[in-house]
Amino acid sequence: xxxxxxxxxxxxxxxxxxxxxxxxxxxxxxxxxxxxxxxxxxxxxxxxxxxxxxxxxxxxxxxxxxxxxxxxxxxxxxxxxxxxxxxxxxxxxxxxxxxxxxxxxxxxxxxxxxxxxxxxxxxxxxxxxxxxxxxxxxxxxxxxxxxxxxxxxxxxxxxxxxxxxxxxxxxxxxxxxxxxxxxxxxxxxxxxxxxxxxxxxxxxxxxxxxxxxxxxxxxxxxxxxxxxxxxxxxxxxxxxxxxxxxxxxxxxxxxxxxxxxxxxxxxxxxxxxxxxxxxxxxxxxxxxxxxxxxxxxxxxxxxxxxxxxxxxxxxxxxxxxxxxxxxxxxxxxxxxxxxxxxxxxxxxxxxxxxxxxxxxxxxxxxxxxxxxxxxxxxxxxxxxxxxxxxxxxxxxxxxxxxxxxxx
Amino acid sequence: xxxxxxxxxxxxxxxxxxxxxxxxxxxxxxxxxxxxxxxxxxxxxxxxxxxxxxxxxxxxxxxxxxxxxxxxxxxxxxxxxxxxxxxxxxxxxxxxxxxxxxxxxxxxxxxxxxxxxxxxxxxxxxxxxxxxxxxxxxxxxxxxxxxxxxxxxxxxxxxxxxxxxxxxxxxxxxxxxxxxxxxxxxxxxxxxxxxxxxxxxxxxxxxxxxxxxxxxxxxxxxxxxxxxxxxxxxxxxxxxxxxxxxxxxxxxxxxxxxxxxxxxxxxxxxxxxxxxxxxxxxxxxxxxxxxxxxxxxxxxxxxxxxxxxxxxxxxxxxxxxxxxxxxxxxxxxxxxxxxxxxxxxxxxxxxxxxxxxxxxxxxxxxxxxxxxxxxxxxxxxxxxxxxxxxxxxxxxxxxxxxxxxxx
Numbered sequence: 001x002x003x004x005x006x007x008x009x010x011x012x013x014x015x016x017x018x019x020x021x022x023x024x025x026x027x028x029x030x031x032x033x034x035x036x037x038x039x040x041x042x043x044x045x046x047x048x049x050x051x052x053x054x055x056x057x058x059x060x061x062x063x064x065x066x067x068x069x070x071x072x073x074x075x076x077x078x079x080x081x082x083x084x085x086x087x088x089x090x091x092x093x094x095x096x097x098x099x100x101x102x103x104x105x106x107x108x109x110x111x112x113x114x115x116x117x118x119x120x121x122x123x124x125x126x127x128x129x130x131x132x133x134x135x136x137x138x139x140x141x142x143x144x145x146x147x148x149x150x151x152x153x154x155x156x157x158x159x160x161x162x163x164x165x166x167x168x169x170x171x172x173x174x175x176x177x178x179x180x181x182x183x184x185x186x187x188x189x190x191x192x193x194x195x196x197x198x199x200x201x202x203x204x205x206x207x208x209x210x211x212x213x214x215x216x217x218x219x220x221x222x223x224x225x226x227x228x229x230x231x232x233x234x235x236x237x238x239x240x241x242x243x244x245x246x247x248x249x250x251x252x253x254x255x256x257x258x259x260x261x262x263x264x265x266x267x268x269x270x271x272x273x274x275x276x277x278x279x280x281x282x283x284x285x286x287x288x289x290x291x292x293x294x295x296x297x298x299x300x301x302x303x304x305x306x307x308x309x310x311x312x313x314x315x316x317x318x319x320x321x322x323x324x325x326x327x328x329x330x331x332x333x334x335x336x337x338x339x340x341x342x343x344x345x346x347x348x349x350x351x352x353x354x355x356x357x358x359x360x361x362x363x364x365x366x367x368x369x370x371x372x373x374x375x376x377x378x379x380x381x382x383x384x385x386x387x388x389x390x391x392x393x394x395x396x397x398x399x400x401x402x403x404x405x406x407x
Numbered sequence: 408x409x410x411x412x413x414x415x416x417x418x419x420x421x422x423x424x425x426x427x428x429x430x431x432x433x434x435x436x437x438x439x440x441x442x443x444x445x446x447x448x449x450x451x452x453x454x455x456x457x458x459x460x461x462x463x464x465x466x467x468x469x470x471x472x473x474x475x476x477x478x479x480x481x482x483x484x485x486x487x488x489x490x491x492x493x494x495x496x497x498x499x500x501x502x503x504x505x506x507x508x509x510x511x512x513x514x515x516x517x518x519x520x521x522x523x524x525x526x527x528x529x530x531x532x533x534x535x536x537x538x539x540x541x542x543x544x545x546x547x548x549x550x551x552x553x554x555x556x557x558x559x560x561x562x563x564x565x566x567x568x569x570x571x572x573x574x575x576x577x578x579x580x581x582x583x584x585x586x587x588x589x590x591x592x593x594x595x596x597x598x599x600x601x602x603x604x605x606x607x608x609x610x611x612x613x614x615x616x617x618x619x620x621x622x623x624x625x626x627x628x629x630x631x632x633x634x635x636x637x638x639x640x641x642x643x644x645x646x647x648x649x650x651x652x653x654x655x656x657x658x659x660x661x662x663x664x665x666x667x668x669x670x671x672x673x674x675x676x677x678x679x680x681x682x683x684x685x686x687x688x689x690x691x692x693x694x695x696x697x698x699x700x701x702x703x704x705x706x707x708x709x710x711x712x713x714x715x716x717x718x719x720x721x722x723x724x725x726x727x728x729x730x731x732x733x734x735x736x737x738x739x740x741x742x743x744x745x746x747x748x749x750x751x752x753x754x755x756x757x758x759x760x761x762x763x764x765x766x767x768x769x770x771x772x773x774x775x776x777x778x779x780x781x782x783x784x785x786x787x788x789x790x791x792x793x794x795x796x797x798x799x800x801x802x803x804x805x806x807x808x809x810x811x812x813x814x
Contacts, residue, residue, distance in 0.1 A: 039477070070445075143683075159681070260518065288515075
């Protein structure tokens with residue numbers, strides 16, 4: 001683990017401020033900040049919980065309400081493209097996940113999509129296998145939903161530390177559920193290696209991308225992932241509670257048997273036939289009528305990604321994290337904080353989590369001084385680095401403010 | 408069935424126009440139309456599919472986007488009441504359903520809520536019973552979801568004609584699922600009688616209120632309903648794909664075992680404990696993060712109901728339907744349309760469905776002439792009467808336009 005005490009001394013605040021300015025000046029993504037509306041005077045490092053407001057969303061939402069709903073009314077299901085939004089927006093998200101078109105569908109919450117994915121995976125797996133291997137450090141909802149999916153498909157959950165997951169995959173493993181980046185520690189797990197290990201064991205793997213998609217390359221197709229889910233309100237800036245997505249690899253679509261076969265996932269929804277015939281493609285992951293206001297706000301929000309390379313975002317994210325850690329080492333007195341996020345680039349997502357005493361109070365104080373991160377019980381300060389709108393001066397100010405609190 | 412040919416002749420258009428004007432002048436609910444933004448020159452009789460835009464929603468949504476999300480950002484989960492919205496808005500809908508507070512929670516789609524309700528009911532029912540009785544004329548998604556819920560709880564679906572459902576309820580019936588008003592015919596089913604019959608048989612009953620809530624009194628508590636679901640984008644005007652709701656009767660809440668135990672339904676969501684401990688009350692029906700934009704648009708939309716009695720809405724709805732049928736009898740040549748909606752008030756919801764040849768083309772022509780209803784395959788024209796913003800002149804014009812098309 002990184003320990004700020006291990007980095008003695010430092011170049012001093014003046015040097016760090018100048019270095020931040022130089023890094024921001026050289027940052028090719030720096031101008032993307034104009035694509036967002038951010039509150040004045042605030043360093044916002046909580047985009048890993050709720051992404052900032054993209055500049056075009058207010059106007060887009062106003063149009064959806066006043067014109068598409070208020071004037072066109074029911075006609076908008078066709079004329080304003082409401083009906084096809086889940087697949088259309090899925091195809092806009094797909095490149096950020098390294099997925100070819102036709103495999104991502106948007107709608108429902110992450111939890112609901114996870115239920116579809118896990119039950120779908122269990123039904124695709126060999127019926128002779130009885131084990132669902134689940135990331136024990138996962139965001140809790142994943143564990144709760146996994147328990148329910150296992151219970152309803154006759155599997156039993158085995159919790160596993162992701163770093164030892166490969167060893168636990170065996171001939172009885174039907175399904176593996178892992179988080180790409182841990183929500184609390186910011187630790188990045190080895191998606192290519194663990195996916196290969198699951199396949200070698202004859203299991204299917206489901207990845208939760210909530211804390212990675214939009215922050216780093218995922219490569220779903222390249223690495224042969226089976227199913228994946230993720231939210232859109234963190235690094236994708238879709239807005240509070242924006243609809244989540246479900247990825248169903250093309251090769252599994254014909255066999256994907258959803259536990260939530262709503263009429264929107266039917267091959268001919270308006271035929272209103274009594275028997276369920278699932279749609280072709282990812283659309284069979286749809287359930288009920290999509291929440292259009294939230295969904296079209298997300299669609300507008302994705303404009304912020306136009307012309308942006310995920311690789312460039314990743315490079316900046318790592319640089320921001322490195323710089324933040326260096327600033328913390330300089331500003332925060334020895335021994336007061338300890339990073340629980342790995343220092344190594346290949347084991348780190350896009351947040352830095354610092355363990356400290358009185359973390360709840362420290363975060364409250366940070367927020368009152370205009371540095372917004374968040375607190376996760378019992379002792380973690382989370383700082384999310386969202387390269388589309390966070391710069392190096394933000395990282396420096398955040399660390400300096402933290403230092404003042406401990407000073 | 409009502410048959411326009413059975414009402415010979417009629418008072419003529421001049422008389423009907425005058426009568427509509429008199430009825431509108433005497434209508435105490437007529438002024439509620441000002442609470443909506445409706446397109447110019449259009450008679451909108453599709454509020455049973457997508458309710459019209461309430462006047463305050465545009466401003467409310469703009470505030471949610473620009474200030475609550477854009478400025479307050481993550482703080483809005485507390486400060487703007489985002490976190491508690493599902494229960495708060497549930498309590499605002501509850502009086503329209505005849506439900507005391509604490510039993511209705513908003514979120515997810517109707518299909519997803521139906522899955523929770525049916526699995527929850529199956530788990531509350533005696534494990535010795537094997538049958539799920541399902542309305543065979545139901546909106547298709549209900550049947551699809553019922554099949555999945557039955558499959559995953561070890562029950563078998565028996566389709567039943569709602570008018571004969573009571574006879575089919577027996578000692579093997581675990582759960583009954585019925586629609587309060589049929590989406591296609593507009594037929595109202597006997598909720599008090601069928602609920603009592605289900606209980607007499609020792610079964611639990613789940614009602615789908617999509618086509619009744621907001622149009623007529625439901626009386627969930629009074630009639631001892633076990634569980635219910637419904638959408639909010641029809642008579643409640645919540646907007647396209649607005650979140651649905653789930654009613655869990657107080658007496659069942661402690662035993663309600665959701666198949667979708669997401670972190671939002673946990674007793675202590677932010678404790679992030681690995682084990683699932685469901686929240687008290689209807690909140691255990693929550694799953695993932697609520698879609699705030701859609702949800703708060705719905706909350707604003709419900710302002711249209713301030714001071715409105717559901718009984719008054721019901722009386723006007725029936726009067727509108729009666730008047731529309733009388734106008735159809737006058738204007739439409741004999742034998743060209745036939746009502747599939749019962750004439751009797753106690754068997755009719757808030758829509759009138761007319762069967763005709765070439766229904767698809769007839770509806771297209773009506774819409775081109777400014778009368779918006781909808782078409783349901785293969786031969787039904789649907790006209791929804793939403794008393795908050797539809798008047799008697801609308802009904803007269805709709806029937807007269809239909810007459811012109813056949814004339």
